[in-house]
Amino acid sequence: MIKVNIQKKFSSRDQKTIELKFECEIPLHQSNSLFGPSGAGKTTFLKMLTGLVKPDLGSIVADGQVWFDSEKNINLPIVSRSIGYLFQESSLFPNMNVRENLEFAFQKGKEDKNFLQRLMTTAEIDNLLNHKVEGLSGGQKQRVALVRSLIQKPKFLFLDEPFSSLDQRIRSQLVSLVESLQKQYQMTAILISHEIPEVIKLTKKVYMISNGEIVSSGDPIDCFRQKHHDLLEGEVIGRTSKDEVAIWYPNPFVVLKRNEKDPILKINEFCLTQIKIKNKGD
Numbered sequence: 676m677i678k679v680n681i682q683k684k685f686s687s688r689d690q691k692t693i694e695l696k697f698e699c700e701i702p703l704h705q706s707n708s709l710f711g712p713s714g715a716g717k718t719t720f721l722k723m724l725t726g727l728v729k730p731d732l733g734s735i736v737a738d739g740q741v742w743f744d745s746e747k748n749i750n751l752p753i754v755s756r757s758i759g760y761l762f763q764e765s766s767l768f769p770n771m772n773v774r775e776n777l778e779f780a781f782q783k784g785k786e787d788k789n790f791l792q793r794l795m796t797t798a799e800i801d802n803l804l805n806h807k808v809e810g811l812s813g814g815q816k817q818r819v820a821l822v823r824s825l826i827q828k829p830k831f832l833f834l835d836e837p838f839s840s841l842d843q844r845i846r847s848q849l850v851s852l853v854e855s856l857q858k859q860y861q862m863t864a865i866l867i868s869h870e871i872p873e874v875i876k877l878t879k880k881v882y883m884i885s886n887g888e889i890v891s892s893g894d895p896i897d898c899f900r901q902k903h904h905d906l907l908e909g910e911v912i913g914r915t916s917k918d919e920v921a922i923w924y925p926n927p928f929v930v931l932k933r934n935e936k937d938p939i940l941k942i943n944e945f946c947l948t949q950i951k952i953k954n955k956g957d
């Protein structure tokens with residue numbers, strides 16, 4: 676488990692105070708996700724777990740290791756948390772080329788060249804190695820940053836909208852890559868995504884976040900079946916059966932099914948920003 680009980684306050688220019696409070700236990704060795712509207716607090720939550728933003732109060736204990744404890748004055752540096760991470764504002768070094776940025780993530784003497792080649796081929800960045808990062812497109816930077824986050828086969832993988840600037844073809848290639856690496860190396864992953872199919876396909880547990888707190892959590896299909904009008908930014912008009920959720924936006928109609936072996940039998944790769952969930956038979 677990653678046991679989290681943290682608080683953070685921001686005072687903005689217009690004097691409005693934003694309060695974030697997160698309490699949860701995130702399972703290890705599986706993919707989890709954070710879902711909610713813009714400004715809900717997802718990125719800040721993930722940055723506090725990563726160590727990029729310091730909580731005001733509370734504690735984070737990951738697999739028995741104390742990452743943060745305000746009472747005991749513990750705040751483990753990022754490098755000691757074994758995390759591969761990607762955030763929306765690229766943390767790549769703009770003046771270095773792609774190769775140098777990737778080398779930066781390697782621990783000296785521990786390079787796994789075959790693994791790196793697999794990542795670079797799937798992300799289609801092998802031909803960019805000598806390019807300066809500042810000259811790359813948003814999608815190219817995102818692919819380099821994703822490869823960099825995976826290079827170390829990290830124990831924890833925290834990704835903030837990692838596929839948002841990618842076209843559909845490469846997006847599905849990289850969704851599959853992250854899915855297979857998470858399983859192969861038993862990583863504990865936390866993904867922020869606005870894409871419901873991605874959340875359902877990639878993650879076992881979703882945390883629904885609204886106004887700086889977790890309002891519900893659980894199996895993604897179960898959570899999306901519930902009526903979270905504000906979270907889904909769309910009209911939710913019903914429930915489906917236990918094993919099926921039907922979504923359309925605006926069409927065609929998409930049916931996501933699951934069975935015991937493979938949680939999702941069929942999923943299509945539409946980007947959904949607004950959805951309607953309808954009762955079977957409606």
Ligand SMILES: Nc1ncnc2c1ncn2[C@@H]1O[C@H](COP(=O)(O)OP(=O)(O)OP(=O)(O)O)[C@@H](O)[C@H]1O
Nearest residue numbers: 685686687693711712713714715716717718719720
């Ligand atoms: N450094 C900061 N100073 C002041 N306010 C901040 C700071 N960082 C975040 N906030 C505020 O905290 C709230 C949560 O922001 P956060 O970026 O975590 O939301 P989010 O759910 O990730 O949104 P999005 O989906 O748009 O990325 C917002 O109101 C934001 O303006």
